[in-house]
Amino acid sequence: MFVTSGLTFKLHPLVLLNISHHNTRVKSQATGSDAGAGTSAGADSPPPPPRVFVCVIGVQRGRTVEIFNSVELLYDPSTHSLDCAFLEKKQELYKKVFPNFYILGWYSTGSDAQESDMNIHGALMDINESPLYVLLNPSINHAQKDLPITIYESVAAHLTGTHSAIKMLNSRIRVLHHYLLAMQKGEIPCENSFAQAGLQSFKKITNN
Structure with missing residues (x-):
């Protein structure tokens, strides 16, 4: 459970599993691609694994937000374009089984939020005017007791x-x-x- 200035968040384990699995899969694919291409002698350390971008869905009851699951997000970082029609169709299909669920926001991986993240965040406002941003730090820190997760609430929602x-x-x-x-x-x-x-x-x- 996470508490912010105005909302209380409940993040279900399935979302964490999805993020972890997605990050591992993307990292493995990137590693395999690099190995297939080969690396030159004396090359610098390998580039960081690509980040993952996925939408989170759930419900909001009053000031409590429950994030239950995640759905695929089609985003092109080269053009900063988001396939909103694809997301809306996914949301409609989900609502047939879970009528109260809707897209709450999105998640990514990394140690800190980046300026480029605003491109996705802004594009999602066409579907949810105040989307959430869930950031998971995949780096292992054995000294850290809490989950390496930060949930950002849109300023507009708080205002x-x-x-x-x-x-x-x-x-x-x-x-x-x-x-x-x-x-x-x-x-x-x-x-x-x-x-x-x-x-x-x-x-x-x-x-x-």
Whole structure:
């Protein structure tokens, strides 16, 4: 389970198995290709294995996001193009069995997020306006106890939640303000306990 500023994530083991298997398969294919091509004497260390890119699917219930599985992602890094029609078709097929599942975002492998990752992230916004980004570090670190996974939440999603909370707070303050004005004008009976509670609320807001 992962907790961020606004959401709680539940990452199911199947997703981890898929990422691990996918990364191992791609790494093995790259190693076999390099071996077949041969390496020159005195060559530098072999290039890092290619990264993997796959979509994650699941459900969101309130502020809890559950990532259940992953689906193939057709992305061309040379043109930064994503086959959205393919993903939408995959999502439709999945919904026939799991009607509440939809594409939550995508995952990749690496130690850190890269600037080029924004190309995929931006392309996925045509399917999900606030996609998640799950990053798995495949490097082995025996001293690390936690899973080497980072889940990035789109800033837009966090800002939307914050904006909604501020709008709700503002509307309640307006109601309280009108109520206090009505008591001051004598339009409604004055309730000292209510006025004191309102004053305490304003103090808490200004102190924060």
